[in-house]
Amino acid sequence: MLSIAKRYSRRVFQAGIAAGALAVAACQPTSIGDSGPAIGPQIDPGQPVQIALLVPGGTGNQDLDWLGRSLANSARMAAADADGAEIDLRVYTTTPAEASAVEAAEKAAAEGAKIIVGPLFADSANAVGNAIKDNNLNVLSFSNNTEIAGSNVFVLGNTFDNVADRLVSYGVGQGLRRFLMVYENDAAGQIGANAIQSAIAQNGATLSGRQEHALSQSSIDSIIPAVTQAAKGDQIDAIFMTANQQAVLPYLTDQLAEAGVTSREAQLMGLTRWDIPAARLQLPGVQGGWFALPDTSMQRQFTQRYRSAFGEAPHELGSLGYDGVAAVAALAGSGNRNAVNTIGLTRPAGFTGVNGVFRLRRDGTNERGMAVATINDGTVVVIDPAPRSFGRGFGF
Incomplete structure (x- = not known):
């Protein structure tokens, strides 16, 4: 069976995208209105x-x-x-x-x-x-x-929203229009799926299908035929995976590769860092896939x-x-x-x-400038650099 280990003893805390999905809080604070009163004191900048x-x-x-x-x-x-x-x-x-x-x-x-x-x-x-x-x-x-x-x-x-929007918007710019979403049935998977779905809608693309799986090999195996049919039947342009648990990405991409589905058939992309740990870079299934990176030079x-x-x-x-x-x-x-x-x-x-x-x-919430990267022959290659300022192309 697929072994899924949580890094910390909270409901949903995981690594992968700079700060992994943290536990969903039961009580939701009220959002700040655009014209609402400022929260926080004023300071004397001349004092500590x-x-x-x-x-x-x-x-x-x-x-x-x-x-x-x-x-x-x-x-x-x-x-x-x-x-x-x-x-x-x-x-x-x-x-x-x-x-x-x-x-x-x-x-x-x-x-x-x-x-x-x-x-x-x-x-x-x-x-x-x-x-x-x-x-x-x-x-x-x-x-x-x-x-x-x-x-x-x-x-x-x-946030998952930042990553999803960066990858989908870049994909749409490269001519990708039809997205298949693959996601876990845990809390982080649901949050990630919502972010992907929102990004697809906001960028004018189409959610052509969705496949949910549990955190087990058998559950992942069960969705492979449907994903394969969509990719090889020219029904989709891209497969966007949450793969938020560390053991999911290697197994899922390997199973897809064995079924003949790689980024040549449909562009693979994910919410998590595909270069961490470094051993992932050698996996056959991740070659050519897209993921988001921070400004690596800084x-x-x-x-x-x-x-x-x-x-x-x-x-x-x-x-x-x-x-x-x-x-x-x-x-x-x-x-x-x-x-x-x-x-x-x-x-x-x-x-x-x-x-x-x-x-x-x-x-x-926040907005972060990120690069889009891929993996070629076990090496990370940045294919679209991270922006250095919030100019054109960033909404607020």
């Missing part, structure tokens, strides 16, 4: 800006503690890089429990924090947002789950600096700590009194982070 950073620590989970360490170290780098602003960064460690995150946020608010960066998990971020709403503070969570976005909660993680520079400063590589999601602090520092450094409120945080020009340009939307 107090930022509270909520990261996991002391959890007993080696990978989770590494991520927490990476988030904190990356945030410290951003504070040190601040140009024209002084950042008073205070780090609070939390367990994965919602109550722990809320306790840390309330303590930070009492100690004078002007904004909360973190926490990691979506349900905790939602709870923190609700708990400190009366304190008039914004929360820049590390989640990528757009279902918690709104009111005073923003998501910094790269990412390499950051990794080199981080390794030199801290003696280890950063966690793949650790750079979100840099992005959150860097956004506030950029605003404060320019003398913007709205550096921690929704007026400043949602500026259309956005910010430059470790993974490239990004901006926060008024509804709490």
Whole structure:
């Protein structure tokens, strides 16, 4: 049977797209209206800006503690890089429990924090947002789950919506019009499927079919004939897979390849990083497939600096700590009194982070500039570079 292992002991936390799909929160905050009141205080840019950073620590989970360490170290780098602003960064460690995150946020608010960066998990971020709403503070969570976005909660993680829109829009530009969607029946698969379906509609393409599978070899095997028939019968131009669980992509693409379906018959593409882990690059089924990447040149520079400063590589999601602090520092450094409120945080020009340009939307979601990449003979090749600014071609 297909072995599916969750990285962390939350409902849906996974790797793959800079920040994997975080657990769906039960309570949804109200979205920010275009003309609604600004949330968050004004600051004196000439004074230190107090930022509270909520990261996991002391959890007993080696990978989770590494991520927490990476988030904190990356945030410290951003504070040190601040140009024209002084950042008073205070780090609070939390367990994965919602109550722990809320306790840390309330303590930070009492100690004078002007904004909360973190926490990691979506349900905790939602709870923190609700708990400190009366304190008039914004929360820049590390989640990528757009279902918690709104009111005073923003998501910094790269979202399925961003990836889906980037790949579909590029595909449409290359003449692909008919998409078949293949997705898991778990929570992240459903969220990913919704993102793909929305991207197809928004870009004027057609959803020609959908195939859902459980997290098992037998379930994946059961959909292969229908996918093969669609691809070989010239019914579709592309197959868009969520493949959000690490074991799914290798098995699914291998089974399709054995059935004679590769990117030559219908363009394969996916929501997750197909180059992580590196062993995936040698899989026959992924050759020629498309996936989205951050600005790799900026990412390499950051990794080199981080390794030199801290003696280890950063966690793949650790750079979100840099992005959150860097956004506030950029605003404060320019003398913007709205550096921690929704007026400043949602500026259309956005910010430059470790993974490239990004901006926060008024509804709490984000937009990130990404490259489109493929795999040729086991090598990653960027076929459409990441944009360096939010100019033409980006809606807000």
